[in-house]
Amino acid sequence: MxxxxxxxxxxxxxxxxxxxxxxxxxxxxxxxxxxxxxxxxxxxxxxxxxxxxxxxxxxxxxxxxxxxxxxxxxxxxxxxxxxxxxxxxxxxxxxxxxxxxxxxxxxxxxxxxxxxxxxxxxxxxxxxxxxASAAAGDTAVSLRDSESGEVMASGGGIVVTDSWHISVRFGRDVLRGGMDPLSFLRFLGSLGEILAIETISDAMPAAAEMDPESCYLGFEIRLQTRASKADIERVFDFVREDCELRILPPNSKLTDYLKLIEALPEDDMRLGEILVRSGALTQAELDEGLNAQRDEAPLASADNPPHIGEILVDNKVVQKELVDAAVGKQSRIQDKKAVEARLIRVQADKLDQLIDLVGEMVIAGASANLLARRSGKAELVESTSVLSRLVESIRDAALQLRMVQIGETFNRFNRVVRDVAKELGKEIDLVINGADTELDKSVVEKIGDPLMHLVRNSVDHGIEAASVRAQNGKNVRGQIELNAFHDSGSIVIQVRDDGGGLPKSKIRSKAIERGLIQAEQSLSDQDVINLIFEPGFSTADQVTNISGRGVGMDVVRRNIQSLRGSIDVSSEEGIGTTFTIRLPLTLAIIDGFLVGVGRAAYVIPLDMVVECIELDSHGVDRDFLNLRGEVLPFIRLRALFELPDDAPPRENVVVVHYGGQKAGIVVDQLMGEFQTVIKPLSSMFSHLRGIGGSTILGTGDVALILDVQALVQRNSRIEEKTLNQASLARAS
Amino acid sequence: MKTVFLVDDSATILLSISNILGKAGYATEKAGNAEEALKKFAAGIKVDLLITDLNMPGKNGIELIREVRKLPAYKFLPILFLTTESQQSRKLEAKAAGASGWIVKPATADELLNTIKLVIR
Missing domain, CATH: 1.20.120.160 (HPT domain)
Structure with a gap:
C-alpha cells in the first residue's frame, strides 16, 4: 500500500x-x-x-x-x-x-x-x-455550460482574422487580492501565442491621486491559440467578479468589434486605432463598420438597449451572480480556540526501529561499563557511567515516543455501551477517568479486545435490568466506570460496574458441574470468584449474542498475561464488580536485577524486587522461611530449572512481590541492577513456564528473564496443595 | 525555488498536494490548521503562495485569509483556497476576505499546477 x-x-x-x-x-x-x-x-x-x-x-x-x-x-x-x-x-x-x-x-x-x-x-x-426535497435544487448551478454559441447578432461582415481578441480592464483591488496582472498575461502566453498586446492606462489618475496599491491597467490582447473560449475565460476566473472582460473569437463579425469598442470605457476612436494597430482589424474594416453603424443608428430607439448579444452576455452575468449570492450567506463562524495538540505523524515501524537501536545501545553500554570496571581505570569508569546515564535518558525519551493516551481506546466504549445497552433495553452511563493516562502503543493495541470483553460482560451480565434495579432501591440508570492510572511502575486499568455483582453460589455450582472443583471443597469467596477465569467457564444461563461468544474470561486472562500483565476481580453481591488489570508500561525494555545460579544468569524485573536477604542454610528443609514474623514461601531456582551443579554453602533470597503476594527466589549470587532489552523467546520455548524472555549481557552471554508472576502463582498453588493435603491427612 | 505554504486539516490532502508540488519543483511548507499557519506567518515565514482549505476546525480558512491579509508583509501574497463544488457559495466570501483564487477539489495534478502557475510567476 x-x-x-x-x-x-x-x-x-x-x-x-x-x-x-x-x-x-x-x-x-x-x-x-x-x-x-x-x-x-x-x-x-x-x-x-x-x-x-x-x-x-x-x-x-x-x-x-x-x-x-x-x-x-x-x-x-x-x-x-x-x-x-x-x-x-x-x-x-x-x-x-x-x-x-x-x-x-x-x-x-x-x-x-x-x-x-x-x-x-x-x-x-x-x-x-x-x-428527497432537495433534489430539485441540485440543477441550479450549471448555467455556464451553455455559453458556446455566444453573440449570434445580425449584420456586419466577417473580420478576417484567425486570432482571438481579448479586452480586459482589471478592477482596482486586483493587487490587493494577491493577483498579479502580469501572471495572467504570462499564463495566456502558455495557451498559445500572443500576437499583440496593448496596455491601456487611460484610467491612471494624476500621480498625486494615484494609489500605488491599486491597479489602473487594462489590456487589449490578440491571442492565437487552439484553446476553447472556456479555457481562455478560465484564465480570468479569479478576477471575473471585479474586472471587465470581453473575448471575441476568431473571425467574429465586425459588429461585434464595434460593440466591443462602444462598450469599453475609453474613447471609441482611440480603441478603433488600437484594434487596427494590434492587427485585429484593418483600417478598411473599421471604416466600413463605423459607417454601417451610423446608418443603422436611427433604427435603434434610445430606450431599447441596442445590442442583443450584449444583453445575453449581461444576462448570464446577472444570473451567475444571482446564483452565487443566493447561497452566499451561511457559515456561522465561531471563534473556537483550537486545543489540538501539535502533532507529527511518524510511521510506527520507524519508531520500532529507533527503540530497537536504543535497545542495542543499552546492551552495548552495559558491555562498555563492564569492561571499564574490569579495567579498573577510574576515568574510564567515570566516563562510561556518564554515558550510561545518558543512554538511560535516551531510552526513556524513546520509549516516551511510543506512549499514547488510553483515552482513544476508552472512547470507543461509549459506542459499545450505548449499542449493547440499547439492544438489551438497559439504561447505562459510561464514566471515563484517567483518559490521559499514557501507555505503550503496542500495549494499547492489544488491550482493546480484552477490555471490550469486560465491558460487554458488564453491560450484559453486570448491570441488572432496570426493573430489578428499581426493586433493589438502586438508581435505574446503571453505571460503568473505566479508570486508568499509574501505580508503581505499572499501569492499572479498571472496569467497574454498579450491577448485581458476581453470584458466588451460582459460580460454585457451575464449577462443580464442570468438574473444576469438588463438591466438598471449601473455598474462600475470592477463590470462588476467581473460578470465572478458569478455562471453559460461563455462567450465563442463556448464551446471549452480546457476551456469550465462546470466548471466556480465561482467554481474557491469557491475553493480558501475554502482555506481562495480570487481572484481578473483586465483587460484592448487590453492589457491583470491579475488574483490575495491571500492565507493564512498556514491553521493550525493563530495569532488571541480575542474579546468578551456578553458571547461569537470570534477570528479575526490578520493580518486583522488594529486598534481598541471606538464606540461612541450616535448618531449612522446607520451602518457606520466617521473614520478620511473616511466612515467606520460596522457590529454589536450581531445583526448578534442574541445574546439575551443587548449591554453594551460602545462598541468597530475592524477595519479590506481585499482585499483593510475596515470594522468595533462592539464587547463588546477587549481581546488581541493570537495564536490559527484552528479546522474546522463540515460539519453540513458548510452553516454558517461569521464563518471560531473554536478554544479552554485556559479556555477550544470554540471561533468561524470570516470569515472576508465573513463579509466584506456581508457588501459591503448591502451597495450597500442600495445605489441602495436610488438611486431608488430618481429616483421615 | 518557489515555496508554497499548504494549510489543510487533512493529512491526506497535505501529503498528496506536497507530493505533486515537490515533483513539479516547488518547495512546500505545511500546517494542519489555521492557528499553526498564523504562528508561522507571525514568525515571518517566506512563501510565494498560500493554499488553504476553507473548512477546518478552530479558525476556518476564511478567517485565516482575512488575518494573513492584515499582515503588511503578506498584503500581496497570492492566496488560493481549496473548495468543492458544493461550496461554490463560499468563493465570494473567501474572495471578499482577500483570496486570489481557488482550486476545486478534487483536482488533477495538472489542474492544480496550472492554477498555481496562474497566480505565481
Whole structure:
C-alpha cells in the first residue's frame, strides 16, 4: 500500500471516531440549542473523509460519503431537523464506512456484494428520508455550460482574422487580492501565442491621486491559440467578479468589434486605432463598420438597449451572480480556540526501529561499563557511567515516543455501551477517568479486545435490568466506570460496574458441574470468584449474542498475561464488580536485577524486587522461611530449572512481590541492577513456564528473564496443595 | 525555488498536494490548521503562495485569509483556497476576505499546477 493510502486510512479512522463521538452526543440530546458547532464538526469530519477519498481515488468511499455529506450539509443548514433517528442512521453509516475503510486496507478493488448492498440500503434510506426535497435544487448551478454559441447578432461582415481578441480592464483591488496582472498575461502566453498586446492606462489618475496599491491597467490582447473560449475565460476566473472582460473569437463579425469598442470605457476612436494597430482589424474594416453603424443608428430607439448579444452576455452575468449570492450567506463562524495538540505523524515501524537501536545501545553500554570496571581505570569508569546515564535518558525519551493516551481506546466504549445497552433495553452511563493516562502503543493495541470483553460482560451480565434495579432501591440508570492510572511502575486499568455483582453460589455450582472443583471443597469467596477465569467457564444461563461468544474470561486472562500483565476481580453481591488489570508500561525494555545460579544468569524485573536477604542454610528443609514474623514461601531456582551443579554453602533470597503476594527466589549470587532489552523467546520455548524472555549481557552471554508472576502463582498453588493435603491427612 | 505554504486539516490532502508540488519543483511548507499557519506567518515565514482549505476546525480558512491579509508583509501574497463544488457559495466570501483564487477539489495534478502557475510567476 502506498504511503498516501495508509495516511488516508489512518486519517479516515480518526475522522470517523470524531464523527461517532459527535453523533452519540447528538443522539442523546438532539434538542440542545448548542448543537450547531457539534454538527459542524461532524460535517467537517465527513467532508474531510470524502475529500481525501477523492484524492486517493477510492471511489466507493467517495460515493458513499458524498450522500452522507449532503445529508449533514442539510442538517448543518437547518433544512432538516436533528433527530435521534437521523443520528442512529448516521451512526450506521459510520459503521459502514469502517467496513469500506477495511476493504481499502485489504487492497480489494470494491466491497463485497453484501457490503455493497448494505451501503446502498443506507444511501437509499438517507435519500428517501432526508434528501428527497432537495433534489430539485441540485440543477441550479450549471448555467455556464451553455455559453458556446455566444453573440449570434445580425449584420456586419466577417473580420478576417484567425486570432482571438481579448479586452480586459482589471478592477482596482486586483493587487490587493494577491493577483498579479502580469501572471495572467504570462499564463495566456502558455495557451498559445500572443500576437499583440496593448496596455491601456487611460484610467491612471494624476500621480498625486494615484494609489500605488491599486491597479489602473487594462489590456487589449490578440491571442492565437487552439484553446476553447472556456479555457481562455478560465484564465480570468479569479478576477471575473471585479474586472471587465470581453473575448471575441476568431473571425467574429465586425459588429461585434464595434460593440466591443462602444462598450469599453475609453474613447471609441482611440480603441478603433488600437484594434487596427494590434492587427485585429484593418483600417478598411473599421471604416466600413463605423459607417454601417451610423446608418443603422436611427433604427435603434434610445430606450431599447441596442445590442442583443450584449444583453445575453449581461444576462448570464446577472444570473451567475444571482446564483452565487443566493447561497452566499451561511457559515456561522465561531471563534473556537483550537486545543489540538501539535502533532507529527511518524510511521510506527520507524519508531520500532529507533527503540530497537536504543535497545542495542543499552546492551552495548552495559558491555562498555563492564569492561571499564574490569579495567579498573577510574576515568574510564567515570566516563562510561556518564554515558550510561545518558543512554538511560535516551531510552526513556524513546520509549516516551511510543506512549499514547488510553483515552482513544476508552472512547470507543461509549459506542459499545450505548449499542449493547440499547439492544438489551438497559439504561447505562459510561464514566471515563484517567483518559490521559499514557501507555505503550503496542500495549494499547492489544488491550482493546480484552477490555471490550469486560465491558460487554458488564453491560450484559453486570448491570441488572432496570426493573430489578428499581426493586433493589438502586438508581435505574446503571453505571460503568473505566479508570486508568499509574501505580508503581505499572499501569492499572479498571472496569467497574454498579450491577448485581458476581453470584458466588451460582459460580460454585457451575464449577462443580464442570468438574473444576469438588463438591466438598471449601473455598474462600475470592477463590470462588476467581473460578470465572478458569478455562471453559460461563455462567450465563442463556448464551446471549452480546457476551456469550465462546470466548471466556480465561482467554481474557491469557491475553493480558501475554502482555506481562495480570487481572484481578473483586465483587460484592448487590453492589457491583470491579475488574483490575495491571500492565507493564512498556514491553521493550525493563530495569532488571541480575542474579546468578551456578553458571547461569537470570534477570528479575526490578520493580518486583522488594529486598534481598541471606538464606540461612541450616535448618531449612522446607520451602518457606520466617521473614520478620511473616511466612515467606520460596522457590529454589536450581531445583526448578534442574541445574546439575551443587548449591554453594551460602545462598541468597530475592524477595519479590506481585499482585499483593510475596515470594522468595533462592539464587547463588546477587549481581546488581541493570537495564536490559527484552528479546522474546522463540515460539519453540513458548510452553516454558517461569521464563518471560531473554536478554544479552554485556559479556555477550544470554540471561533468561524470570516470569515472576508465573513463579509466584506456581508457588501459591503448591502451597495450597500442600495445605489441602495436610488438611486431608488430618481429616483421615 | 518557489515555496508554497499548504494549510489543510487533512493529512491526506497535505501529503498528496506536497507530493505533486515537490515533483513539479516547488518547495512546500505545511500546517494542519489555521492557528499553526498564523504562528508561522507571525514568525515571518517566506512563501510565494498560500493554499488553504476553507473548512477546518478552530479558525476556518476564511478567517485565516482575512488575518494573513492584515499582515503588511503578506498584503500581496497570492492566496488560493481549496473548495468543492458544493461550496461554490463560499468563493465570494473567501474572495471578499482577500483570496486570489481557488482550486476545486478534487483536482488533477495538472489542474492544480496550472492554477498555481496562474497566480505565481
Amino acid at each position: 502506498d504511503e498516501l493510502t495508509s495516511v488516508f486510512i489512518q486519517e479516515s479512522r480518526e475522522q470517523l471516531a470524531e464523527m461517532e463521538a459527535g453523533l452519540l452526543v447528538l443522539e442523546q440530546s438532539p434538542d440542545d440549542p448548542g448543537n450547531g458547532e457539534l454538527i459542524n464538526a461532524i460535517f467537517r469530519a465527513a467532508h474531510t473523509v470524502k475529500g481525501a477519498s477523492g484524492v486517493v481515488e477510492c471511489h466507493f468511499i467517495e460515493n458513499f460519503m458524498h450522500k452522507v455529506e449532503n445529508v449533514l450539509d442539510r442538517l448543518r443548514n437547518g433544512e432538516i431537523p436533528v433527530s435521534g433517528g437521523l443520528a442512529s442512521l448516521l451512526l450506521k453509516c459510520g459503521d459502514h464506512l469502517t467496513t469500506l475503510i477495511g476493504v481499502l486496507e485489504a487492497g480489494l478493488p470494491e466491497p463485497a456484494p453484501a457490503d455493497q448492498a448494505t451501503g446502498d440500503a443506507l444511501l437509499a434510506e438517507l435519500s428517501e428520508r432526508y434528501l
